[in-house]
Amino acid sequence: xxxxxxxxxxxxxxxxxxxxxxxxxxxxxxxxxxxxxxxxxxxxxxxxxxxxxxxxxxxxxxxxxxxxxxxxxxxxxxxxxxxxxxxxxxxxxxxxxxxxxxxxxxxxxxxxxxxxxxxxxxxxxxxxxxxxxxxxxxxxxxxxxxxxxxxxxxxxxxxxxxxxxxxxxxxxxxxxxxxxxxxxxxxxxxxxxxxxxxxxxxxxxxxxxxxxxxxxxxxxxxxxxxxxxxxxxxxxxxxxxxxxxxxxxxxxxxxxxxxxxxxxxxxxxxxxxxxxxxxxxxxxxxxxxxxxxxxxxxxxxxxxxxxxxxxxxxxxxxxxxxxxxxxxxxxxxxxxxxxx
Amino acid sequence: xxxxxxxxxxxxxxxxxxxxxxxxxxxxxxxxxxxxxxxxxxxxxxxxxxxxxxxxxxxxxxxxxxxxxxxxxxxxxxxxxxxxxxxxxxxxxxxxxxxxxxxxxxxxxxxxxxxxxxxxxxxxxxxxxxxxxxxxxxxxxxxxxxxxxxxxxxxxxxxxxxxxxxxxxxxxxxxxxxxxxxxxxxxxxxxxxxxxxxxxxxxxxxxxxxxxxxxxxxxxxxxxxxxxxxxxxxxxxxxxxxxxxxxxxxxxxxxxxxxxxxxxxxxxxxxxxxxxxxxxxxxxxxxxxxxxxxxxxxxxxxxxxxxxxxxxxxxxxxxxxxxxxxxxxxxxxxxxxxxx
DNA sequence: GGACGGAAAGTGAACGATCACTATTCTTCC
DNA sequence: GGAAGAATAGTGATCGTTCACTTTCCGTCC
Numbered sequence: 057x058x059x060x061x062x063x064x065x066x067x068x069x070x071x072x073x074x075x076x077x078x079x080x081x082x083x084x085x086x087x088x089x090x091x092x093x094x095x096x097x098x099x100x101x102x103x104x105x106x107x108x109x110x111x112x113x114x115x116x117x118x119x120x121x122x123x124x125x126x127x128x129x130x131x132x133x134x135x136x137x138x139x140x141x142x143x144x145x146x147x148x149x150x151x152x153x154x155x156x157x158x159x160x161x162x163x164x165x166x167x168x169x170x171x172x173x174x175x176x177x178x179x180x181x182x183x184x185x186x187x188x189x190x191x192x193x194x195x196x197x198x199x200x201x202x203x204x205x206x207x208x209x210x211x212x213x214x215x216x217x218x219x220x221x222x223x224x225x226x227x228x229x230x231x232x233x234x235x236x237x238x239x240x241x242x243x244x245x246x247x248x249x250x251x252x253x254x255x256x257x258x259x260x261x262x263x264x265x266x267x268x269x270x271x272x273x274x275x276x277x278x279x280x281x282x283x284x285x286x287x288x289x290x291x292x293x294x295x296x297x298x299x300x301x302x303x304x305x306x307x308x309x310x311x312x313x314x315x316x317x318x319x320x321x322x323x324x325x326x327x328x329x330x331x332x333x334x335x336x337x338x339x340x341x342x343x344x345x346x347x348x349x350x351x352x353x354x355x356x357x358x359x360x361x362x363x364x365x366x367x368x369x370x371x372x373x374x375x376x377x378x379x380x381x382x383x384x385x386x387x388x389x390x391x392x393x394x395x396x
Numbered sequence: 397x398x399x400x401x402x403x404x405x406x407x408x409x410x411x412x413x414x415x416x417x418x419x420x421x422x423x424x425x426x427x428x429x430x431x432x433x434x435x436x437x438x439x440x441x442x443x444x445x446x447x448x449x450x451x452x453x454x455x456x457x458x459x460x461x462x463x464x465x466x467x468x469x470x471x472x473x474x475x476x477x478x479x480x481x482x483x484x485x486x487x488x489x490x491x492x493x494x495x496x497x498x499x500x501x502x503x504x505x506x507x508x509x510x511x512x513x514x515x516x517x518x519x520x521x522x523x524x525x526x527x528x529x530x531x532x533x534x535x536x537x538x539x540x541x542x543x544x545x546x547x548x549x550x551x552x553x554x555x556x557x558x559x560x561x562x563x564x565x566x567x568x569x570x571x572x573x574x575x576x577x578x579x580x581x582x583x584x585x586x587x588x589x590x591x592x593x594x595x596x597x598x599x600x601x602x603x604x605x606x607x608x609x610x611x612x613x614x615x616x617x618x619x620x621x622x623x624x625x626x627x628x629x630x631x632x633x634x635x636x637x638x639x640x641x642x643x644x645x646x647x648x649x650x651x652x653x654x655x656x657x658x659x660x661x662x663x664x665x666x667x668x669x670x671x672x673x674x675x676x677x678x679x680x681x682x683x684x685x686x687x688x689x690x691x692x693x694x695x696x697x698x699x700x701x702x703x704x705x706x707x708x709x710x711x712x713x714x715x716x717x718x719x720x721x722x723x724x725x726x727x728x729x730x731x732x733x734x735x736x
Numbered sequence: 737g738g739a740c741g742g743a744a745a746g747t748g749a750a751c752g753a754t755c756a757c758t759a760t761t762c763t764t765c766c
Numbered sequence: 767g768g769a770a771g772a773a774t775a776g777t778g779a780t781c782g783t784t785c786a787c788t789t790t791c792c793g794t795c796c
Contacts, residue, residue, distance in 0.1 A: 064516070066782055077746045082784060090744060112517040113462065114782035116453045118751050126496075145499055156466075156496035159485055176404070177452040178752095281675040306676055313679040335621040336646055336676040339653040406752055417776045422754060430774060454752035458781050518782095739796090746789070751782105759776070766769090 065106040074102035085110055116178075123152060125362060126180040128171050129159040130187045130249040137186065140207075143355030144184065151363050153181075164190050164249065171204065182366040184358055188251045203365040206251070207358045225347050225380040226259040226301070229329050232382070233299045234267055237391035238327065240296040243274045244287050244311065246303040256303045256331070272297045277307050284310030288326070289318070298326060298391045305330035305337040308344055312387055323389030333383060342386035350379045405446040414442035425450055456518075463492060465702060466520040468511050469499040470527045470589040477526065480547075483695030484524065491703050496520075504530050504589065511544065522706040524698055528591050543705040546591070547698045565687050565720040566599040566641070569669050572722070573639045574607055577731035578667065580636040583614045584627050584651065586643040596643045596671070612637045617647050624650025628666070629658070638666060638731045645670035645677040648684055652727055663729030673723060682726030690719045 067085075071078040076095060084091060084099045091099075102108070116122045125148050127141065141157060148155040160170040168189040174180045182203035189206060230241065243260045246253030257274060264271045272295070277283040284300075284307030291297055302308035308330030315326045322328060322342055330337055330346040337344030364371050407425075411418040416435060424431060424439045431439075442448070456462045465488050467481065481497060488495040500510045508529040514520045522543035529546060570581065583600045586593030597614060604611045612635070617623040624640075624647030631637055642648035648670030655666045662668060662682055670677055670686040677684030704711050 064518070064782095067784095068782080078782090079747080079784085080745055083745085086784085092744070095744080109513070109516040111457075111782055112519050113453060113456045114518075114751090115784075117451075117457050117753085117782080118784045120751075122453065142499065149501075154498065156498060158494065158496060159482065161489075173449070176449040178404070178454075179452050281679040285679060306679075309676050309679045313681060313683075316681055334676065336649050336674065336680070339621040339625060339646075339649045340676070340680050341653060341656055343653075404752095407754095408752080418752090419754085419777080420775060423775085426754085432774070435774085451752055454781095455754075456781095457752080457783090458754045460781075737796105740794085742791105742793095744789105744791075747787085748785105749787100750785075753781090755778105755780075757777085757779100759774100761772105761774070763772080764770085766767105 064111065065108045067108075067110070070099065070102045070106055070108050073106065074098040120178070122179065122181055123154055124180045125153045125155050125182045125184065125359075125366070126171075126174050127155060127157045128167060128174075128183055128185045128187070128189075129157065130167060130247075137351060137355075139351035140186075140355035140358075143352035144359040145355075147356050147359040148363070153363065155359075156180075164188060175203070182362045184362050186251070187249050203362060205358055205362040205365065207354065225382055226256055227263045228382045229301060229345075229347070230260070230263045230267065230269070232384070233327060233329075233388065233391075234269060236327075236389065237393070238269075238299040239391070240270045240272055240298055242272050242287065242291075242297045242300050244277045244284050244300060244302040244307045245274050246277055246279050246307075248276075253303055260301060270296070277303065279304055279306060281306040281310035281313075284308060285314040287311060288314035293318075299388075300326060300328045302328065302330050305332050305334040305344055305346055308346070308387070309337060309340065312340075312342065312344070322387055325392055327388040327391070329388055338385070345385045345388040346383055348381045348383050350381075354379055404451065405448045407448075407450070410439065410442045410446055410448050413446065414438040460518070462519065462521055463494055464520045465493045465495050465522045465524065465699075465706070466511075466514050467495060467497045468507060468514075468523055468525045468527070468529075469497065470507060470587075477691060477695075479691035480526075480695035480698075483692035484699040485695075487696050487699040488703070493521075493703065495699075504528060515543070522702045524702050526591070527589050543702060545698055545702040545705065547694065565722055566596055567603045568722045569641060569685075569687070570600070570603045570607065570609070572724070573667060573669075573728065573731075574609060576667075576729065577733070578609075578639040579731070580610050580612055580638055582612050582627070582631075582637045582640050584617045584624050584640060584642040584647045585614050586617055586619050586647075593643055600641060610636075617643065619644055619646060621646040621650035621653075624648060625654040627651060628654035633658075639728075640666060640668045642668065642670050645672050645674040645684055645686055648686070648727070649677060649680065652680075652682065652684070662727055665732055667728040667731075669728055678725070685725045685728040686723055688721045688723050690721075694719055 067081050068078045071081045074081065074095075076099060080091065080095065081099055081102075083089075084096060127144065145155045158170070158174070160167045164187065167185070167187055171183045171185060171189055174183055182205070185204065185206045187206075189204065233241075241260075241264060243257065245257040245260075248254055260274070261271070275283065275287040277287070284302055287307075288300065288311045300308070300311045302311055308328050311326075311328045312322050315322050315328070320326050328345070330344045331349070333346040333348040334344075337346055360372050407421050408418045411421045414421065414435075416439060420431065420435065421439055421442075424436060467484065485495045498510070498514070500507045504527065507525070507527055511523045511525060511529055514523055522545070525544065525546045527546075529544065573581075581600075581604060583597065585597040585600075588594055600614070601611070615623065615627040617627070624642055627647075628640065628651045640648070640651045642651055648668050651666075651668045652662050655662050655668070660666050668685070670684045671689070673686040673688040674684075677686055700712050
């Protein structure tokens with residue numbers, strides 16, 4: 057280990073050089089005004105000469121504010137919700153916060169613990185989670201300032217924040233396909249760790265039942281194209297399944313390729329729908345029917361809620377336009393006649 | 397704003413409750429050992445009762461260590477290098493650091509400034525950058541502990557860290573295609589902000605010239621499929637170009653689709669290669685020839701270097717196996733005869 | 737000339753941990 | 767029984783800022 061002989065200059069050293077008190081320098085730094093032009097000049101010169109930068113750790117300690125918000129993701133997140141994160145970061149930045157992305161290994165409990173640790177150790181002022189955080193409200197909330205927002209949550213207290221839209225779109229897909237003559241479905245789901253995956257699976261099951269259709273199973277996927285591929289490959293040659301509802305685009309892509317590889321036309325023999333409207337799906341052949349998710353809006357809304365929570369302001373619950381919208385492309389079509 | 401009436405318990409309160417000194421509690425927390433079983437029990441009970449969690453900000457202030465490392469990305473990063481980040485995070489975590497991802501808007505200068513700010517304000521101990529940070533070494537390095545690692549850098553002092561491999565692979569692609577009879581090429585490049593994009597572009601130009609081939613332009617892309625699509629759509633019907641080297645898979649996918657849309661067979665009329673070996677490209681039809689980039693290894697190596705730097709240890713320069721490897725799939729093939 | 741008052745600047749105590757010492761207790765061994 | 771030395775615990779300073787108060791300066795008004 058190397059010893060750091062050189063120490064960063066402090067506010068006191070600046071003050072000494074500028075021949076003022078440390079408090080005056082502090083005032084300058086906080087832009088508090090009320091300083092004589094001459095004083096300002098001397099302070100600025102001293103800061104410049106010493107190459108001084110305020111120690112934000114020390115400031116945080118005193119003010120008890122860190123200006124940091126964390127986004128907690130399940131790891132390994134093979135598929136980062138990039139657009140959501142970008143939008144959320146922009147909102148955070150706008151409000152003067154720094155957003156950081158933390159991915160946590162392990163199950164829901166580990167994630168919960170980690171999120172709680174982040175908050176209660178004073179490292180961040182708020183946590184945005186993309187997975188459910190079970191048992192978090194059971195924690196001893198000695199710190200009153202804990203601020204959590206869970207995105208895409210469906211089965212906890214925040215039920216239906218934007219997820220009802222989710223539901224309706226899964227319904228839409230199935231209804232649309234049913235209208236085209238499809239009766240036998242399969243669902244390739246995402247991992248349970250993701251609340252959005254759970255929501256889609258649940259709605260799939262409900263709607264299939266409600267419409268009196270037949271589900272030929274729900275495959276536990278891992279968001280990867282490979283598992284979509286295997287799901288379709290595993291179907292019998294004379295399987296009655298004519299429509300695959302995948303919980304994301306990569307799994308849908310895998311399903312399409314598996315169908316093509318075994319000589320099944322898409323959508324002539326098998327219709328496949330994805331989710332997320334990835335651009336690669338948009339430009340693929342056949343292009344992928346998918347669900348446009350307004351990730352930007354989702355990220356914005358979530359971050360706005362979090363910031364309001366952190367600041368103790370009322371939640372901004374503007375009327376939300378639906379976040380999700382079905383887009384039909386080449387990978388879905390009428391059910392084959394006669395049905396296989 | 398809501399006043400936080402409740403204040404988090406401190407080490408002193410724990411000490412009081414456990415009837416020991418605050419230092420003893422501190423010892424317990426740092427696992428320093430040398431505590432009597434009975435003392436440990438009392439401390440633990442007190443911590444439990446108060447719901448105490450150490451304030452990491454205060455600890456950081458005293459120890460001057462934050463245990464945080466930042467990854468700085470150009471924003472808007474439409475395409476987060478997910479696998480690299482995951483691997484890097486794992487290494488960081490292993491070494492007891494928390495890795496956070498910060499995306500910075502603006503140009504190279506803004507990114508540089510931001511990176512410097514992160515370090516010099518004591519918020520993080522090191523910065524990993526995926527874009528070059530110009531002028532950073534010009535900064536007054538009053539703080540001796542500044543630790544930066546730039547990944548994929550090509551034109552700064554860290555020249556050729558793993559990027560020579562990059563070069564050789566672009567060369568490989570072109571040589572391979574030339575061997576299949578291709579003479580007329582086009583390159584769809586990524587944004588200059590990304591050092592990897594600059595590297596690929598540069599090597600493309602060099603190799604085309606070295607082999608005496610013909611380049612029909614370099615398109616300034618933005619990593620998006622759309623721009624790949626437009627690049628190929630813009631070609632004349634009788635364009636001599638038979639091979640498109642795209643700097644990533646989405647742009648390659650766009651190029652493929654554009655070709656198919658205008659009735660050009662891929663690879664019969666046009667060969668297209670991508671970069672990154674995205675799984676969607678692997679499962680697309682035609683599947684995409686691409687470059688397998690060992691992002692995990694890249695992330696690991698970069699993070700290991702950073703951590704070594706932060707700790708003042710010598711850099712671990714184990715013999716590196718090449719990070720990049722060309723994978724030929726369905727989207728590349730022999731040049732059409734007769735050439736158009 | 738003195739009282740008043742606002743602007744500008746200073747003083748010392750937090751914030752909540754750890755560090756560097758010092759003090760106490762407990763063994764052990766002669 | 768007592769001294770040496772290890773094991774255990776305590777004391778006060780310190781990290782670099784901001785907060786709450788106090789002080790000084792300076793012009794104005796009666």
